[in-house]
Amino acid sequence: MDRANELLRGIGEKCTEQRKLILKALLELARPVSADELYMYLSGKGRIGRTTVYRTLELFEQKKLVKRIIFKDGIIRYESTHLGHHHHLICLSCGKVFSIKKCAISSLDGFIIEDTDFLVTEHFLEFYGFCEKCRGDRV
Amino acid sequence: MDRANELLRGIGEKCTEQRKLILKALLELARPVSADELYMYLSGKGRIGRTTVYRTLELFEQKKLVKRIIFKDGIIRYESTHLGHHHHLICLSCGKVFSIKKCAISSLDGFIIEDTDFLVTEHFLEFYGFCEKCRGDRV
DNA sequence: ATTTTGAATGAAACTAAATTTCATTTAGAT
């Protein structure tokens, strides 16, 4: 993977086998994944330890390659920033995570400082409910 | 506290000393608190164990007396539902949590099902940034 | 191409939040 090499050089960090694996997986998966989930996913694909996964995700977050997200279950997940700003729909039944690109909230960030003197630097919006498949008769 | 007695009877649950203490504390504190934080807070005020705090908050959540919230730090917090639907401003510097009552998002819940067939039952919106005191020169 | 060196890695130990177990206590019905 040369793309990974490029990206890592770009942020002034060493290009190791493990970092390439993690970067590739995050782009492949294209959804929020926990360190442990990623570790399981990668265990077959190469030599990699749990610690490295945790540490690398932390590094990637600092370097803005990934975004840290926490849903109601309290587990820390990471998602590639290449997917752009978006919000999530999390199915309470099957757990599947959907993305919505349109964000009507960004304009709020600006209003808030006028109203409250609180300077918003980022916001998180998650919707919980039931996806098409799990909806059943629910209205 | 008779109010607590009433509330607990209302949900068909036993009115124990511990449950009353927790209920009272949640109303007093009027902000999202973790089980451990609550445990510390209550330790002086009466005989109560960690386990009971955890279990009672879980019960209260099921009975809709409290709402479970998770911020970026991954710690599970609970907040009295008597405070009504609102969103949070969390200061990245001092950690203080502010509430905003106005919610422009609720109308979105309805749009989403039309767009995506996903039935939204609840949403969470948190803003991170810097409060008036911690803002300094930041724009 | 080989050497060098500081950074990266991973196994294992550790920490902290949350959960489970089980003997004891208690609320509230009888």
Place this chain on the structure above:
DNA sequence: ATCTAAATGAAATTTAGTTTCATTCAAAAT
């Protein structure tokens, strides 16, 4: 006042995440 199922709490356990430290490796220097 007695009885019983539910609630409690101390301690053990689980789980996600972090720290430690000896070993390995990327890439800079030679």
